[in-house]
Amino acid sequence: MVVVTSEPREDNFKRVIKRSYSDDSESEVARKKIKTEGEKKRRVKREQKEEEEAEEYEWWRDQNGDKDDTIRWTQLEHQGVLFPPEYVPHGVPILYDGEKVYLEPEIEELVGFFAALLETEHGANPTFQRNFFNELKLLMSKSKRKYPIKEFSRCDFRPMYEYFQKQKEEKKQMSKEEKAALLEERKMIEEKYGYCILDGRREKVGNFRIEPPGLFRGRGAHPKTGCYKRRVRAEQITINIGKDAKIPEPPKGSKWGNVIHDQTVTWLAMWKENVNDNTKYVFLAAGSSLKGQSDLKKYEKARELKKHIVRIRKDYMAALTSSDGKTRQRATALYLIDRFALRAGNEKGDDQADTVGCCSLRYEHVTFEDGKVVFDFLGKDSIRYYNKVEVHPAVYRNLVSFQRAAKTPGNLLFSLINTVELNKHLSSLMPGLSAKVFRTYNASHTFQQELEKQDVTPASSIHELTLAYNRANRQVAVLCNHQRAVAKNFSGQLSKIADRLMGLRYECRRHIDLLKPNLTDLSLADRAKYDLAPFEQACRDDPDRPITTEWLYSYFADLLTKDIERLEKKKASDATQSNLDSIEEKLASLSSELSTLNSKKEALSSSKSSKPYIPEMYRLTFNSIDKSFSTIQRLYTRIVATKTALxxxxxxxxxxxxxSKINYIDPRITVSWCKKFDIPVEKFFPKTLREKFKWAMHADKNFKF
Known part of the structure; x- marks a missing residue:
């Protein structure tokens, strides 16, 4: 029998189970030895990390304002790029009118790309299907073999899809040794291609892998989704490397398209992909000195705008009423870019997604309601931008005038200017100024202001501070139109958090009920030390989700199931013979309680008693007032944290x-805020961002954007 004290149920029971895993025959000497060895390993690891950090090139401490930044490096050595493996045919057919059709390797590879996506949104997308099938027909037309495939609707790709699903399952069943071998192979590849020598320093390379062939997916409603993204060959690739460095070897039987030694650029390799004719690059990793210098310059340029912003705004506001149409359009565009963080925008061709920015707004993208302007268009990545806003009267009049001049849908509102001219004008107002600098400035400035508005103090909890930070970040995301669709499983995720909150409230209330009778004999002064009022308030039911007997049975059944799964996992993995019997005994006890609980639940409707059955291991026993009160305080803290998370x-x-956090908000604002409130920066910047923004980690708590 397991005796549970007045500590939180779940944590306490986990500790009881965890203790049962210990080998009772293990000597105290052996345990101390394990502890000592563990501490030694941790110390060695810590020293290695400190040594690496000490050797790291802190370029931000060695900035020279007079340095000619057209030359980005003097020495560059690297191993080139990693190509995806060549295709290995599997020989699985597809069905056409119910008949098997076997495909030659190149066609089989293309069909396989579609078959693998059969049960996804892409596979069901008519544009994706149409483009894929056009690619398939083109490839079949070049083959010497004759294929009966004429219509997409008569094709059945399921045999190939099921083959790929089986492969996925087999991969999941890989042994530890096989997984370890794959990991070792990845490490060797990373060691070879993942680093370069830059000006005598070893620096990490970004994505050195050439994109594998596949079907282009694109973002949003892209008209080319489903097109064949062909395999990239060495002959298409330009390598950029130091003159004195050894040129990396291309794959056997091939040669590089070109080898150059351009010290004014920071890429290591470059090629063009066939779908959109876009140029792809291999750069250094986000945490490298070159990338860091670029980021720092970007945010310093945005900070520089602070010195000019009042003058620039005064100028464009005056130009809103100019008699010159081009000047009026330019001033109106600047107003929209500055106040609403619109992108400058470029005209798109027919083969590109119909996304627009400020200069490419058309007649149909702007309407007028109740004296306000309504913007409704697809922005970058086909994300809808919808905003109903009040604007300056002169801007309102100008937009009405521009729309009247455009006359019909499809015609540009800003017909007299383009992004090239706009950015040229901006650079005359401040060296290096562009529409993107406005966006970075407004994002960082807004974030700084929103953080200062938050009602938090150094005494606020970490959960309150996190919520305040995210609310400030959210205002920037709204400004920059960084939207996302509600996740399909969002309601389920929210429900899980709400269930966890209900469980915490229930446990807290149980401990309060256990403690209360033991406070009656205390003096008024002593009783005041154990004030339960705020905790009772926190434990009140949510009116929309009351704790019912049915819910409690589900709650305990879930706890029992999870504890059974934990023990089963332990039993299957590394249980020793000495504790196997103990685990079996506990499993039998848990299973018996689960069976009893389910029986009670089934009989609930016919039972007159509303008092729920509580499994033996989850029943509470009173230990002491202090321990019980401490448990209630801990549960209260978790309730507040969970409510905040909800x-x-x-x-x-x-x-x-x-x-916005990665690309538009100056990271020094976050670091400064964390230092001001003594929050670990890890709370907001995962390891990848801490690597990317190493230079920002040295900002002090008084930094202001």
Missing amino acids: VDKDENKTTALGT
Whole structure:
């Protein structure tokens, strides 16, 4: 029998189970030895990390304002790029009118790309299907073999899809040794291609892998989704490397398209992909000195705009009423870019997604309601931008005038200017100024202001501070239109958090009920030390989700199931003979309680008693007032944290916070805020961002954008 004290149920029971895993025959000496060895390993690892950090080139401490930044490096050595493996045919057919059709390797590879996506949104997308089938017909027309395939609707790709699903399952069943071998192979590849020598320093390379062939997916409603993204060959690739460095070897039987030694660029390799004719590059990793210098310059340029912003705004506001049509259009565009963080925008061809920015707004993208302007268009990545806003009267009049001049849908509102001219004008107002600098400035400036508005103090909990930070970040994401669709499983995720909150409230209330009778004999002064009022308030039921007997049975059944799964996993993995009997005994006890609980639940409707059955291992026994009160305090802290997480999750459902944090908000604002409130920066910057923004980690708590 397991005796549970007045500590939180779940944590306490886990500790009881965890203790049962220990080998009772293990000597105290052996345990101390394991502990000592563990501490030694941790110390060695810590020393290695400190040594690596000490050797790291802190380029931000060695900045020279007079340095000619057209030359980006003097020495560059690297191993080139890693190509995806050549295709290996599997010989699985597809069905056409129910008949098997076997395909030659190149066609089989293309069909395989579609078959693998059969049960996805891409596979069901008519544009994706049409483009893929056009590619398939083109490839079949070049073959010497004759294929009966004429119509997409008569094709059945399921045999190939099932083959790929079986492969996935087999991969999941790989042994530890096989997984370890794959990991070792990846490490060797990373060691060879993942680093370069830049000016005598070893620096990490970004994505050195050539994109494998496949079907282009694109973002949003891209008209080329489903087109064949062909395999890239060495002959298409330009290598950039130092003159004195050894040129990396291309794959056997091939040669590089070109080898150059351009010290004014920071890419290591370059090629063009066939779908959109876009140029792809291999750069250094985000945390490299060159990338870091670029980021720092970007944010310093945005900070420089602070010195000019009042003058620039005064100028474009005056130009809103100019008699010159081109000047009026330019001033109106600047107003929209500055106030609403619109991108400058470029005209798109017919083969590109119909996304627009400020200069490419058309007649149909702007309407007028109740004295306000309504913008409704597809922005970058086909994300809808919808905003109903009040604007300056002169801007309102100008937009009405521009729309009247455009006359019909499809015609540009800003017909007299383009992005090249706009950016040229901006650079005359401040060296290096562009529409993107405005966007970075407004994002960082807004974030700084929103953080200062938050009602938090150094005494606020980490959960309150996190919510405040995310709310400030959310305002920037809204400004920059960083939206996302509500996740398909969002309601399920929210429900899980709500269930966890209900469980915590229930446990807290149980401990309060256990403690209360033991406070009656205390003096008034002593009783005041154990004030339960705030905790009772926190434990009140949510009116929309009351704790019912049915819910409690589900709650305990879930706890029992999870504890059984934990023990089963332990039993199957590394249980020793000495503790196997103990595990078996506990499993039998848990299973018996689960069976009893389910029986009670089935009989609930006919039972007159509303008091739920509580499994033996989850029943509470009173130990002491102090321990019980401490447990209630801990549960209360978790209730507050979970409530905050629930609010944060709900508020973030349609907003993507990552993009603004990665690309538009000066990271020194975050670091400074963390230092001010003594929060680990890891709370907001995962390892990848801490690597990317190493230079920002040295900002002090008084930094202001």
